[in-house]
Amino acid sequence: MTVPPPILRHSRKGLYTPLLIALAVLVAWTGWWFYLTHQIESGIEARAVEMRAAGWEIGHGRITTTGWPFRTRIAVAYPTVTAPDGRAVSAPSLIAEASTYNPDKWVLIAPKGLVLTRADHSKMAVRGQALRMSVSHLKARFPDLRIQLDQPVFTPHPGAEPFPILRAGQLQIEARPHLVDGAATSADVDVLFRLTDARARPGSLLDGLAVQGPVEGWIETTIAGADHLRGRAILGDLETWADAGGRFTAVRGELKAGVSTATLSSDVLTIDTNGRLQGTVALIADKPLPALAGLARSGVTGVDRAAAAGAATATALTGETSAINLPLVFRDGRTWVGPFALSPAPKLF
Structure with a gap:
């Protein structure tokens, strides 16, 4: 008589273990x-x-x-x-x-x-x-x-x-620690601003420069002494930063307004006691005459249209039809092109 093999009972713990772990x-x-x-x-x-x-x-x-x-x-x-x-x-x-x-x-x-x-x-x-x-x-x-x-x-x-801007295709702002030899410095921040396919509001300063054309461009700089802005939430205390010696260094950028194009650069720009930019920006302008003429025709409050017309005439008399050096100087609260004070200098606070 053949003896049947014993019935093996497998433990079900192996089935429950993965479920318990999960x-x-x-x-x-x-x-x-x-x-x-x-x-x-x-x-x-x-x-x-x-x-x-x-x-x-x-x-x-x-x-x-x-x-x-x-x-x-x-x-x-x-x-x-x-x-x-x-x-x-x-x-x-x-x-x-x-x-x-x-x-x-x-x-x-x-x-x-x-x-x-x-x-x-x-x-x-x-x-x-x-x-x-x-x-x-x-x-x-x-x-x-x-x-x-x-x-x-x-x-x-x-x-x-x-x-001044009615609408745009895209607006970007980036800020990150300034790097020196791959390491972040303790007090400086790099900033990039980029604007593409923008349309100026009719009658604005940008509209005069662009002669109703599109506006786009970018500008990058290093904010020196940014420690005085740290921890001040959204808007920042620009006045405290400026009083502590804050400044913009290594300014670089490009602006296209209608048919006119300009590249700009400046080693340093500071802020005066009234919150306006001061310093010199080296500007290489391509076809600047339409922009200056449009500025002269604009009705923007604060723009010296006679000065803009004079700058346009002086530009035309140079006989240059393409790129020319056209330095901008921010001083005494105004924006100067040569001897012509065109408009108030940009105000930060």
């Missing part, structure tokens, strides 16, 4: 996600308390946190940040998002546009296909900052001073 990882990750979001919310509130103590006004509606498990997404309804001098930024909603596993890089989006309150308390709405800002390397002395506005449209509120 469950433990999920629980730990969920705990980390809630801890991270709590830390972020606490940090936002602590920063708001510091700014209120310094004279800022911070307001907002409901704050919601979503994105579990791989994203941390904070939505703020009706945020408003007002500086002590009255300048402000507000929006119907603001969304900040980061990867849960890498919370050192954040992307901020204003899906319904922004409203900017300028120093004269006038308001301007900014809308576009996409309005976003990214901030990374938050633990560094100066984080990397990138602002990108796609198809922005600038609309002043009733009674507000018109913004």
Whole structure:
């Protein structure tokens, strides 16, 4: 008689072990996600308390946190940040998002546009296909900052001073620590501003220069002494920075206005006590006559049309039809081309 083999009973622990490990990882990750979001919310509130103590006004509606498990997404309804001098930024909603596993890089989006309150308390709405800002390397002395506005449209509120740009294809601003031999310096920041396919507002200074054509260009510089701007939130204290010897170095750029093109450079530009630029910019202009003639015909307040006409005539008398050296000098609060004071120098504060 044949004896049947014994029945082998396999343990089912091997089946449950992977599930238990996955469950433990999920629980730990969920705990980390809630801890991270709590830390972020606490940090936002602590920063708001510091700014209120310094004279800022911070307001907002409901704050919601979503994105579990791989994203941390904070939505703020009706945020408003007002500086002590009255300048402000507000929006119907603001969304900040980061990867849960890498919370050192954040992307901020204003899906319904922004409203900017300028120093004269006038308001301007900014809308576009996409309005976003990214901030990374938050633990560094100066984080990397990138602002990108796609198809922005600038609309002043009733009674507000018109913004010189009506709309643009894209506007970019980048700021990052200045590097020397591959290492970041302690007090300098590199800044890049780029504008593409912009249309000047009719009657503005840019409209006169562009003769109703497109405007685009870029400019880069190093902000020396940026430590005096660090920690001053959105608008910065430019006056304190200027009083401490702040200046713009290694200024380089290019501007296209209608058919006129100019490349510019300057080793250093400073700020006077009235907040206006001072210094010399080397300008190599290609076909500058249409721009100067358009400026002379413009009705912009503050522009010396007779001086612009004189500069245009002097340019025409040189007999040059292409590129010429046309240095700009900012002094005494004015912008000079040779002996001609065309307009007020750019004002920063």
